[in-house]
Amino acid sequence: LAKTTQPISMDSYEGQEVNITCSHNNIATNDYITWYQQFPSQGPRFIIQGYKTKVTNEVASLFIPADRKSSTLSLPRVSLSDTAVYYCLVGDGSGGYQKVTFGTGTKLQVIP
Amino acid sequence: SQTIHQWPATLVQPVGSPLSLECTVEGTSNPNLYWYRQAAGRGLQLLFYSVGIGQISSEVPQNLSASRPQDRQFILSSKKLLLSDSGFYLCAWSVTGTRGETQYFGPGTRLLVL
Known part of the structure; x- marks a missing residue:
């Protein structure tokens, strides 16, 4: 399984764009990159997933360079409600299951 | 649409007592099921996963066990709880x-x- 590395914490003011980068140097050819968001006392929630280049949905954008050894989650114009822990995971989902390792994630604190 | 239920929401148990936590999924068939534990301020630790009825794989040796008696039911158990649980x-x-x-x-x- 590809291991991921992300910053432990980040602070941002309301209204700013936040970029959280994740390193996954040993990502495999079949691996997808998935980001989750977790609020206190809740289970993680899927945000976005991609394989290469750029993916955008109503919540965030995911930028993946050509070598796929890193990825950047971009949250446009964050609000206080975006304060949460963000996890980056890689896995291929092939075979019977995806064993993933949720690290400590990145704790984003949005400041008024 | 698919939904997942867990109960109870909170539980206070004395050391040495048994444990049974239940999880059920609706709206899908033959799902892969997982149990995770998260200590305060920490990441998620995968405890067990299951790819089918009666098929359980353990990731971390401990005094916990898991069972999958039905396709969409996953149970986490312990015979004697520890403080570290x-x-x-x-x-x-x-x-x-x-x-x-x-x-x-x-x-x-x-x-x-x-």
């Missing part, structure tokens, strides 16, 4: 073969062992 327990499901196999989490059970 306190934490936030999360059940999740995924579907084999889907792109990237996204996991969907339940609301969790907060367990406090005293």
Whole structure:
């Protein structure tokens, strides 16, 4: 399984764009990159997933360079409600299951 | 649509007592099921996963066990709880073969062992 590395914490003011980068140097050819968001006392929630280049949905954008050894989650114009822990995971989902390792994630604190 | 349920939401148990946490999934068939534990301020630790009825794989040796008596039911158990078993327990499901196999989490059970 590809291991991921992300910053432990980040602070941002309301209204700013936040970029959280994740390193996954040993990502495999079949691996997808998935980001989750977790609020206190809740289970993680899927945000976005991609394989290469750029993916955008109503919540965030995911930028993946050509070598796929890193990825950047971009949250446009964050609000206080975006304060949460963000996890980056890689896995291929092939075979019977995806064993993933949720690290400590990145704790984003949005400041008024 | 698919939904996942966990109960109870919170639980306070004395050391040495048994434990049974239940997770059920609706709206999907033959899901992969997972049990995670999260200590305060920490990441998620995968405890067990199951790809089918009666098929359980353990990731971390401990005094916990898991069972899957039905396709969409996953149970986490212990015969004797330890103080270190306190934490936030999360059940999740995924579907084999889907792109990237996204996991969907339940609301969790907060367990406090005293």
